[in-house]
Amino acid sequence: MVMKHYPAEFKADAVALYRSRPGATIAQVADDLGINRETLRSWVRADDQRRGASGGPAASPAAGSVEDENAALRRRVRELEEERDILRKAARYFAGETRW
Secondary structure, eight states, rough: OOOOOOOOHHHHHHHHHHHOOOTOOOHHHHHHSSSSSHHHHHHHHOOOOHHHTTTSSSSSSHHHHHHHHHHHHHHHHHHHHHHHHHHHHHHHHHHHOOOO
């Protein structure tokens, strides 16, 4: 059997993909990526150990990232709403100037 060597970035992306799909199994994600199931399983275990050693949450690693993403999205929505309101006010102002 040929041993394939995957870049560290690919491994990290594969683990992140698995973690970002709560309903998916390791087998489904591995099949989607075209890699061996046990290979992905070992990458996930290694990531769990690395997170555990660094003091990060090993049981629910995606929980913090989802909350962070939601907060970032809320900030972006507020920013877009402000921009929209400014454009509406400007449109009303310029529409008023063109009327005699």
